[in-house]
Amino acid sequence: MALCLKQVFAKDKTFRPRKRFEPGTQRFELYKKAQASLKSGLDLRSVVRLPPGENIDDWIAVHVVDFFNRINLIYGTMAEHCSETSCPVMAGGPRYEYRWQDERQYRRPAKLSAPLYMALLMDWIEGLINDEDVFPTRVGVPFPKNFQQVCTKILTRLFRVFVHVYIHHFDSILSMGAEAHVNTCYKHFYYFIQEFSLVDQRELEPLKEMTERICH
Numbered sequence: 001m002a003l004c005l006k007q008v009f010a011k012d013k014t015f016r017p018r019k020r021f022e023p024g025t026q027r028f029e030l031y032k033k034a035q036a037s038l039k040s041g042l043d044l045r046s047v048v049r050l051p052p053g054e055n056i057d058d059w060i061a062v063h064v065v066d067f068f069n070r071i072n073l074i075y076g077t078m079a080e081h082c083s084e085t086s087c088p089v090m091a092g093g094p095r096y097e098y099r100w101q102d103e104r105q106y107r108r109p110a111k112l113s114a115p116l117y118m119a120l121l122m123d124w125i126e127g128l129i130n131d132e133d134v135f136p137t138r139v140g141v142p143f144p145k146n147f148q149q150v151c152t153k154i155l156t157r158l159f160r161v162f163v164h165v166y167i168h169h170f171d172s173i174l175s176m177g178a179e180a181h182v183n184t185c186y187k188h189f190y191y192f193i194q195e196f197s198l199v200d201q202r203e204l205e206p207l208k209e210m211t212e213r214i215c216h
Contacts, residue, residue: 082114159203
């Protein structure tokens with residue numbers, strides 16, 4: 001029997017602290033609007049569409065932060081099953097291997113274990129969404145010109161978390177009764193990136209068959 005979301009993804013298993021929206025800000029209101037639409041049972045394809053009169057960068061920012069929180073939580077719950085021994089390479093099955101690159105320690109693509117890749121990824125995203133120059137929270141401060149490009153990179157890398165979790169840790173999802181919740185999160189994420197063409201279609205190949213089955 002499936003458990004409720006709070007039971008499945010216990011707070012103490014959160015992989016990183018949640019990034020919150022400040023009450024009273026426009027983005028907090030957008031976040032509440034998005035959450036209300038999700039809870040209303042509306043079709044997920046319609047939920048992700050930009051509401052009339054809203055700024056697209058604000059809408060994308062709200063969703064990037066929310067997806068970071070949700071995917072972070074999903075992986076945090078799987079983390080005890082994802083070790084240096086079980087997952088020595090960050091991969092999505094035998095055909096797909098993901099290498100890490102950043103502007104600090106790994107300037108060239110590096111072959112890393114899945115848990116190390118995940119830790120670096122979550123640190124990297126957290127740094128970006130807490131950077132006022134990238135995700136401004138003050139009223140009147142514009143988003144940088146390359147904001148959507150940054151979000152594309154974040155969402156592309158978050159998609160790889162889904163790839164790894166679904167292909168390598170699906171048994172754990174099933175054993176916790178979390179399949180429906182993870183699938184819903186994935187569908188929400190997938191419809192959003194498709195609505196705004198935020199992730200290259202080639203990146204979606206590893207989960208293509210599953211996506212065609214659950215996102216019909």
